[in-house]
Amino acid sequence: DLKGAIEMLIEQKRQKLSTVEKLDEHMDFASQLIFAQNRGDLTAENVNQCVLEMMIAAPDTLSVTLFFMLILIAEHPTVEEEMMREIETVVGKQELQS
Numbered sequence: 001d002l003k004g005a006i007e008m009l010i011e012q013k014r015q016k017l018s019t020v021e022k023l024d025e026h027m028d029f030a031s032q033l034i035f036a037q038n039r040g041d042l043t044a045e046n047v048n049q050c051v052l053e054m055m056i057a058a059p060d061t062l063s064v065t066l067f068f069m070l071i072l073i074a075e076h077p078t079v080e081e082e083m084m085r086e087i088e089t090v091v092g093k094q095e096l097q098s
Helices: 002-019 029-039 044-075 077-091
Strands: none
Touching: 002 029, 002 044, 029 044, 044 077
16 A cells, blocks of 8 residues: 555656756655656666655654764763854844744
8 A cells, every 4th residue: 555655646746847847946855766767777666665765764764863963962062052053153043943
């Protein structure tokens, strides 16, 4: 079921890419995979597998990476202070947004 859903999502993305006026605004990892398939660098199965792995593995990998990053920051307060100064320099008085 998941494999079929991934195939449908990739096809929807492929159709969207074929109708947009500016590709720059729609380029992401899935788009790059689709174009690699169009060039013959990847098979449809390669694209499906990459997207599937990205969807399954990415949240777990991200959460573990963020966890260890936060532990390291907590263990090194001078690094945390440096990061906060850099954020304040870049953002200034603006409200942070995701």
